Amino acid sequence: QSALTQPASVSGSPGQSIAMSCTGTSSDVGRYNYVSWYQQHPGKAPKVVIYDVNKRPSGVSDRFSGSKSGNTASLTISGLQAEDEADYYCNSYTTTSTWVFGGGTKLTVL
Amino acid sequence: QVQLQESGPGLVNPSEALSLTCAVSGYSITNGFFWGWIRQPPGKGLEWIATIHHRGTTYYNPSLKSRVTISLDTSKNQISLKLTSGTAADTAVYYCARHGEGIFDFWGQGTLVSVPS
Numbered sequence: 001q002s003a004l005t006q007p008a009s010v011s012g013s014p015g016q017s018i019a020m021s022c023t024g025t026s027s028d029v030g031r032y033n034y035v036s037w038y039q040q041h042p043g044k045a046p047k048v049v050i051y052d053v054n055k056r057p058s059g060v061s062d063r064f065s066g067s068k069s070g071n072t073a074s075l076t077i078s079g080l081q082a083e084d085e086a087d088y089y090c091n092s093y094t095t096t097s098t099w100v101f102g103g104g105t106k107l108t109v110l
Numbered sequence: 111q112v113q114l115q116e117s118g119p120g121l122v123n124p125s126e127a128l129s130l131t132c133a134v135s136g137y138s139i140t141n142g143f144f145w146g147w148i149r150q151p152p153g154k155g156l157e158w159i160a161t162i163h164h165r166g167t168t169y170y171n172p173s174l175k176s177r178v179t180i181s182l183d184t185s186k187n188q189i190s191l192k193l194t195s196g197t198a199a200d201t202a203v204y205y206c207a208r209h210g211e212g213i214f215d216f217w218g219q220g221t222l223v224s225v226p227s
Binding site for chain 2: 035
């Protein structure tokens with residue numbers, strides 16, 4: 001299985017909104033609403049910020065939102081804050097009953 | 111609160127097997143959910159390795175399937191992973207996590223395993 005495709009990096013200034021993409025295929029992202037997003041700070045374990053495409057776990061800021069169109073999912077962070085600077089990974093369930101991560105996107109807050 | 115704690119050998123000789131355990135507290139692994147292993151080579155991204163359903167069905171990354179075995183130890187409330195024929199490419203931080211189809215909700219802190227070249 002191939003990794004989902006994410007841009008290597010995105011950046012934004014404090015207070016701005018940014019979006020990052022996660023492109024898969026009709027066998028994963030496009031097939032199920034089982035797309036999730038993880039935030040990872042250096043040296044830390046990943047933390048889920050969005051699951052089932054657009055649901056937010058308890059305790060995650062409402063500045064994080066998710067969506068999907070066809071084979072591409074997106075994570076949007078509004079009101080960018082310095083603490084949002086991290087690596088972000090998407091994940092999807094697949095038609096072969098496996099899970100696949102994206103390559104990761106490094107978010108820089110300027 | 112669900113907590114997961116990985117443990118492993120730290121250093122594995124090339125061609126030898128790598129064995130990891132994940133101790134779960136705050137939740138019985140037989141009550142529900144999937145239990146998975148994910149790894150992250152230094153400076154690189156996350157790679158899903160394998161998952162076991164609480165009823166015992168196993169799922170493997172096709173690229174690793176021939177070398178990986180995942181299992182449950184219900185008496186110890188632990189999940190185990192064995193990866194045979196280790197190479198330098200297996201050097202990574204290994205995480206265990208509880209998950210559903212669409213969410214990996216609880217993660218361990220990770221354990222670094224090094225396989226020298």
